[in-house]
Amino acid sequence: MSELGSPVIDCDVHCEVPNVGALMPYLSRHWETRLTENAWTGPAGVAHSYPSPVAGEPIDTLEKLRESAPLADLERTILTCYYAVEMIRHPDLTKELASAVNQWLKSEWLDQDPQLLATLVVPVDYPQEAAQEIRKWTRADGFVQVLLPVVSQRTYGNRSYFPIYEAAQERGFVVALHFGGVSGGPPTPTGWPDLYLEESAGMSHVFQGQVLSLVAEGVFQEFPRLRFSLLESGVTWLPSLFWRLDKMWKSYRREIPWVQTAPSSILRERIRATVQPFDAPPDAQLAMNFVEEMELEDLLLYASDRPHVHGCDPTPMLALLEPDRRERILAGNARAWYGLE
Amino acid sequence: MTGPEQSGSTDTRGSSRYNVCPAAELPEGERRVVVIGGRSIGVFNVGGRLFALRNRCPHQGGPLCDGRVFVWLESERPGHYRYDDDRYLVECPWHGWEFDLATGQSWFDPARARVRPYPVAIERARRPAGSAPGQVEPGPYTAEAFPVTIDEDCVIVDLGA
Amino acid sequence: MAVTHDPATQQEDAAALRDELIDCDIHHMLPSQAALRPYLSHRWQRYHERFGLRQVLETQYWVTTTHVQAARGDAFPPSGLPPGSDLDFLRSQLLDHWGISYGVLNVTEVFQFSAQRGEYGTALTRAINDFTLAEWLIPEPRLRSSIAITADNAEAAITEIERLGADPRFVQVLMTLRNEAPMGNRRYWPIYRAAAKAGLPIAVHVGGIAGHAPSGAGWFSYYFEMHAGHIQAFQAHTASLVLSGVFDEIPELRIVFVEGGFSWAIPLAWRLDRLHGVLREEVPNLRFEPSHYLRRHFWFTTQPIEEPNTPNQFHSMVQALDLGDRLIFATDYPHWDFDAPDQALPRGLSVEAKRKIYSANARSLYGLPPAAAI
Numbered sequence: 001m002s003e004l005g006s007p008v009i010d011c012d013v014h015c016e017v018p019n020v021g022a023l024m025p026y027l028s029r030h031w032e033t034r035l036t037e038n039a040w041t042g043p044a045g046v047a048h049s050y051p052s053p054v055a056g057e058p059i060d061t062l063e064k065l066r067e068s069a070p071l072a073d074l075e076r077t078i079l080t081c082y083y084a085v086e087m088i089r090h091p092d093l094t095k096e097l098a099s100a101v102n103q104w105l106k107s108e109w110l111d112q113d114p115q116l117l118a119t120l121v122v123p124v125d126y127p128q129e130a131a132q133e134i135r136k137w138t139r140a141d142g143f144v145q146v147l148l149p150v151v152s153q154r155t156y157g158n159r160s161y162f163p164i165y166e167a168a169q170e171r172g173f174v175v176a177l178h179f180g181g182v183s184g185g186p187p188t189p190t191g192w193p194d195l196y197l198e199e200s201a202g203m204s205h206v207f208q209g210q211v212l213s214l215v216a217e218g219v220f221q222e223f224p225r226l227r228f229s230l231l232e233s234g235v236t237w238l239p240s241l242f243w244r245l246d247k248m249w250k251s252y253r254r255e256i257p258w259v260q261t262a263p264s265s266i267l268r269e270r271i272r273a274t275v276q277p278f279d280a281p282p283d284a285q286l287a288m289n290f291v292e293e294m295e296l297e298d299l300l301l302y303a304s305d306r307p308h309v310h311g312c313d314p315t316p317m318l319a320l321l322e323p324d325r326r327e328r329i330l331a332g333n334a335r336a337w338y339g340l341e
Numbered sequence: 342m343t344g345p346e347q348s349g350s351t352d353t354r355g356s357s358r359y360n361v362c363p364a365a366e367l368p369e370g371e372r373r374v375v376v377i378g379g380r381s382i383g384v385f386n387v388g389g390r391l392f393a394l395r396n397r398c399p400h401q402g403g404p405l406c407d408g409r410v411f412v413w414l415e416s417e418r419p420g421h422y423r424y425d426d427d428r429y430l431v432e433c434p435w436h437g438w439e440f441d442l443a444t445g446q447s448w449f450d451p452a453r454a455r456v457r458p459y460p461v462a463i464e465r466a467r468r469p470a471g472s473a474p475g476q477v478e479p480g481p482y483t484a485e486a487f488p489v490t491i492d493e494d495c496v497i498v499d500l501g502a
Numbered sequence: 503m504a505v506t507h508d509p510a511t512q513q514e515d516a517a518a519l520r521d522e523l524i525d526c527d528i529h530h531m532l533p534s535q536a537a538l539r540p541y542l543s544h545r546w547q548r549y550h551e552r553f554g555l556r557q558v559l560e561t562q563y564w565v566t567t568t569h570v571q572a573a574r575g576d577a578f579p580p581s582g583l584p585p586g587s588d589l590d591f592l593r594s595q596l597l598d599h600w601g602i603s604y605g606v607l608n609v610t611e612v613f614q615f616s617a618q619r620g621e622y623g624t625a626l627t628r629a630i631n632d633f634t635l636a637e638w639l640i641p642e643p644r645l646r647s648s649i650a651i652t653a654d655n656a657e658a659a660i661t662e663i664e665r666l667g668a669d670p671r672f673v674q675v676l677m678t679l680r681n682e683a684p685m686g687n688r689r690y691w692p693i694y695r696a697a698a699k700a701g702l703p704i705a706v707h708v709g710g711i712a713g714h715a716p717s718g719a720g721w722f723s724y725y726f727e728m729h730a731g732h733i734q735a736f737q738a739h740t741a742s743l744v745l746s747g748v749f750d751e752i753p754e755l756r757i758v759f760v761e762g763g764f765s766w767a768i769p770l771a772w773r774l775d776r777l778h779g780v781l782r783e784e785v786p787n788l789r790f791e792p793s794h795y796l797r798r799h800f801w802f803t804t805q806p807i808e809e810p811n812t813p814n815q816f817h818s819m820v821q822a823l824d825l826g827d828r829l830i831f832a833t834d835y836p837h838w839d840f841d842a843p844d845q846a847l848p849r850g851l852s853v854e855a856k857r858k859i860y861s862a863n864a865r866s867l868y869g870l871p872p873a874a875a876i
Contacts, residue, residue: 154720188738191683205737209717218419236769251437252726257416279773311780401845434575
């Protein structure tokens with residue numbers, strides 16, 4: 001048993017590609033040649049999303065993964081390799097890099113340790129190709145979800161993304177919206193932020209816009225079995241959004257008539273959110289009061305989000321819960337959500 | 342038109358049935374909002390069918406029966422639109438909450454967000470000439486009569502017990 | 503379809519409201535574009551008629567929204583004028599009906615006029631302010647107004663603030679929600695200095711598009727999304743303002759968020775404080791943690807009021823950031839998402855808490871004298 005008295009499923013852990021060379025075995029001759037001739041050292045997007053004060057020590061080997069685990073009795077770990085492939089504009093390279101990362105995850109991580117699970121990356125701006133990439137893999141490979149960086153070129157409810165959702169639903173993969181990404185314009189509705197702090201704080205409102213888009217565009221009706229995980233989102237913006245969406249939905253039936261039940265009830269069934277980081281008062285009791293008052297417990301999935309530095313730790317808050325409620329957040333919700341029974 | 346409530350004409354038995362207006366004054370596509378039995382009630386003629394609802398939205402008290410009437414629209418998936426021409430909704434002119442004209446149930450929470458519907462029909466009734474909505478016993482008639490009365494088809498709303 | 507309206511039901515509701523009521527967001531409107539002519543030079547009259555408004559990005563969504571002219575269905579005046587454009591009807595249906603002691607006007611056209619570029623935008627905002635003064639503020643002593651400005655033309659904006667700022671009938675300076683840059687950006691600081699010098703808060707009201715996609719991730723498809731998504735821009739401005747250091751530079755600066763709700767501000771305050779704890783070295787000159795500025799420099803109109811599942815959830819949010827002194831009541835008349843003064847507030851508010859929201863907070867914010875007759 002971990003010090004929290006329960007086995008743990010860590011739903012968001014970041015492994016890193018140590019260097020471009022690690023991906024070369026999985027690239028075509030053309031891209032092996034071109035990336036070598038350009039002396040490419042890796043995507044700029046990763047450092048853009050995680051500059052050094054928040055990046056932490058990269059986890060690029062299994063050994064580092066094991067050493068970094070903050071809690072004993074880790075039942076499963078879901079790895080995410082954010083390689084910012086969506087920031088590559090070349091249609092062939094973005095597709096091939098995504099595929100290379102997935103192959104690397106499979107052979108260097110999933111095949112090395114049966115406890116590990118992982119997240120697929122896809123060329124987000126080419127939904128048909130993304131769907132093809134998704135269909136190369138199954139849950140038996142150890143993949144459980146598909147990564148969509150939360151900042152994108154179109155809001156994720158848009159029908160142009162439906163091929164991705166169709167493939168994910170077919171394969172039983174969850175779709176994960178994760179901190180990061182680019183839109184091709186400023187990551188706010190009203191221009192460019194000056195500071196990383198500002199942009200990082202603003203990521204939570206981008207999550208809000210994406211969630212409301214998924215609701216409005218009928219993604220949950222078109223794909224009745226599709227589920228979304230919100231990774232590294234901050235979480236506590238959910239109640240305010242639930243209230244606003246439920247209220248406005250009653251007034252807009254004729255514009256979006258396929259949304260036949262309240263958005264909050266749809267979302268409570270179809271989304272989950274990882275608890276690291278958790279935007280709440282530093283006092284663990286006050287944080288837990290908020291969770292209870294706003295009925296968030298069932299939506300929570302434990303995650304360490306290592307190695308990222310967030311200035312908070314969910315364990316004191318979780319330690320306040322009775323064992324059976326704690327266990328659900330630490331592992332039970334994830335087992336059900338990702339079909340890991 | 343609205344007007345002061347009529348406390349009754351021929352009937353003294355405390356009937357809950359009220360004469361809103363002559364049927365000819367509520368043709369298809371029209372509505373009237375009247376105060377009867379202490380309540381503001383909207384009476385509608387939609388496609389030849391009559392409906393009556395309490396004129397007060399349960400949300401913030403808006404004048405529900407002043408709102409637009411729509412045919413019921415349903416959809417199971419984005420991009421698909423299906424109309425049920427036998428069902429109508431009235432939309433509160435304030436926040437747009439829509440209620441089934443026949444049942445008074447909101448589309449979004451039929452069990453808990455609703456307004457009271459009232460039975461309404463056209464019946465032969467007698468009323469004093471020039472009268473406003475009133476509690477009137479529909480026919481067949483007794484021998485008792487007002488000095489000047491009109492015997493005609495009227496829109497009768499039943500406010501219930 | 504002939505419609506008869508029964509005011510009897512609503513008279514009861516209005517009479518039940520005993521508190522003084524200050525309405526911090528009313529949208530009056532031009533009765534027609536021709537009504538603007540007296541306030542424009544000949545050159546701009548002609549331009550307005552022949553070329554017209556050039557920002558169409560927001561209007562692309564209006565065709566599928568569910569409310570005609572965004573108005574309450576019963577706010578179309580019997581005179582046949584557009585909703586909000588008939589002063590007599592507004593007096594009767596809003597000010598008199600609810601016993602409003604003061605109302606703050608945000609003219610409907612401002613959201614498009616202030617987004618126009620160059621001298622045209624300057625001419626339009628000046629004209630709409632003159633129209634408001636002549637045809638609304640002077641005839642109706644209960645009314646106050648925002649000063650419309652072109653936020654992305656600082657020089658013109660400052661000129662307008664200096665022209666009208668001393669008139670006590672103008673109580674704040676209005677920026678629309680979406681501009682070229684987040685509000686903490688230094689290009690806007692001269693505007694804030696001018697407003698603060700005139701003793702005026704900066705109000706931010708939903709509307710306007712400066713050219714950026716409204717979500718930070720591309721364009722929405724539905725007006726529902728645009729409407730629900732306004733909260734994104736408010737949050738971007740909040741982060742930008744508190745982190746920029748503008749409140750250390752201009753301590754008198756006050757920000758009023760109009761029609762954005764408030765409950766999103768609580769998790770954002772927690773998020774900003776947490777991130778500031780990790781990334782303090784990026785803003786070494788910021789004197790206090792972010793939530794400090796949020797508590798001291800921001801006000802929020804109540805409409806559209808939060809509708810959580812229980813009143814306690816509402817109260818918890820207010821208390822979490824101690825916003826009881828910062829919520830100011832608004833109806834948003836004549837828009838369809840109007841909040842009825844006697845119905846909108848949740849149960850469980852004390853008499854004193856209601857008094858603050860209905861009038862005391864706005865009186866203090868805008869420096870309004872006691873109402874003549876209550």
